[in-house]
Amino acid sequence: MSNTNDVAEQTPRRVRSRRGHGGGLRDEILDVAEVLLFETADADSVAIRAIGQRVGVTAPSIYRHFPDKDELIRAVCVRGFERLSVLFEARLAGVSDPIERIHVLARAYADFALGNPAQYRVLLMSPHIAHHDADHVPSFDDRGESMSGLVRLVEAVESAMELGCLTRQDPWMLALMLWTTLHGIVSLRIAEPDLPWPPVELQLSTMFSLFKHGMVV
Amino acid sequence: MSNTNDVAEQTPRRVRSRRGHGGGLRDEILDVAEVLLFETADADSVAIRAIGQRVGVTAPSIYRHFPDKDELIRAVCVRGFERLSVLFEARLAGVSDPIERIHVLARAYADFALGNPAQYRVLLMSPHIAHHDADHVPSFDDRGESMSGLVRLVEAVESAMELGCLTRQDPWMLALMLWTTLHGIVSLRIAEPDLPWPPVELQLSTMFSLFKHGMVV
DNA sequence: AAGTTAAAGTAGCGATGTTCCGAAAGGTGG
DNA sequence: CCACCTTTCGGAACATCGCTACTTTAACTT
16 A cells, blocks of 8 residues: 555654655555554544554644544545545446446445445444534535545436436436435445345345336236 | 532432342433433443433442443343334234335334434444354344344235235345335434435335336336 | 754543442341 | 341542643754
C-alpha cells in the first residue's frame, strides 16, 4: 500500500515533516487507521494511541491533523468509499445495457461492502455524527462519494425506463428500493457473519429475479 | 446529610433484597438500562455507573447480576425482541389470508424496529459477541425470540404457496428475501435518520408491489 | 547566527469497564 | 437469643480510553 512500517510493536520515532507539508503524516495516519480498522473490524477498538504507536508518533500529535477521533475514522471510511466510486467506474466501463448496468452496480456494491465491512459499518450502519451545521436539511445528493452509487443507479434506471425495459414509475423511488434491498443483504451479513447464509451470488440473483418478475402467481 | 444525596437523579439507596430473590434488582437494572438505552440511542453511551445511579446502587453491584456490560445490553435487547414476538401474535390474530399475514408481519416488524431503534441496532446492526461455545455452528433457529418472526414468515409463505397464491419455490429462501429487504428499509432509516426518506408506508407498499408484480415491463 | 513558528512530545484530566476485598444484612442452627 | 454462614452490596483502585494544556524541538526565514 504505502510506506507504513509494519513493525509490530513500535516504529522508531518518525522523522519530522517539513514546514508546509506536515500533511505527509496525515496520509500515513489514515493508512494505519485503515489497517487497524480492518484488523479489529470495530471503530471503537481502534485506539488513538495504537495508531500513533504504529505510525511512530504520540497520541496528541494526531490531533494536529484531525480534530476528533470520529473525524479520523470518518475520513478513513470516506476514502474507502472513494475507492468504491472508482470501482463503479471500472466495472461500468463498456457496459451499455441499462439492466446490465444495474446488475454491475449491485454486484460491485456488494463486493465492496463485504470486502470492507468495517468501513461499510461505520458509514452506513452506525449513528452519524450529527453534523448539524445550522439549519441545513440533509439530502441524498450532498453525501459526496458515499452516495455516488445511488446517483448512478438512478441514471441506469432512467435509461432502462426510457428504453422501455422497465415499467414507468418514479425512477428515484425504484433506485432507492434497489439500494435499500442491497443494503439489507450486505448489512445483515456484516452484522451476523456466522449465520448460515446462502451464497451471495445466489441471494443477489434470486433477489433480482424477484424484482423482475414478482412472486405472485 | 446522610442519605439525602443532592444529586438530582439519584435514588435514596436501595433496600437490600432477600436471600433467594436477589434477582429483583436484576429486573430493575434491566428496566433502567432500557430507559437509558432509549434516551441515548447508543449502547456505548449507556454507562454502568449511570445505570447504578438511577437504580440506587453502585457500579460493582451490577456485576453480581450480569457478567459483562455486553451481556447486560444484550439482555435488554432480547427482552425487547420478546415484546416483538407478542406483537406478532397480537397483530396476526384473526388474519387468515397468507398474503395478508405477510403484510401484517412486515408492518409489525417495521413498527417495532423504528419504535425501538436502539435495541434493533444492538441486536441486528452491531457486531455480535462471538459466543463461540466450542464447535457450535450457529443457525437461524437457535436465535430464540429474535428470529421467531422469520419462522412465522416462513410459515406464511408456505401457506401462500400451498394455496397457490405464490409461485412455487424454496419458501425459506423467499422468506429470507422478505426479511432481508425489510431489514434494509428499517436499518437504513435507523442509521441515517436525517435523510429525506419517503413515508414508511409508501416505501413498504412500493416494495410489496415490486415483489408481487416485478418491475420489468 | 539568531529568531520564528510549525510539529511533535510530556504530563495529566476526566470518564469508562472491571476487579479485589471488606462490610453488612438475611437466613439458619444451637 | 446468640453465633455463624451466605448472599448482597459498597469502597477503592486499576487499566485504558479520548482529549487538552503546556513545553520542547527542529525546520525555515532573515
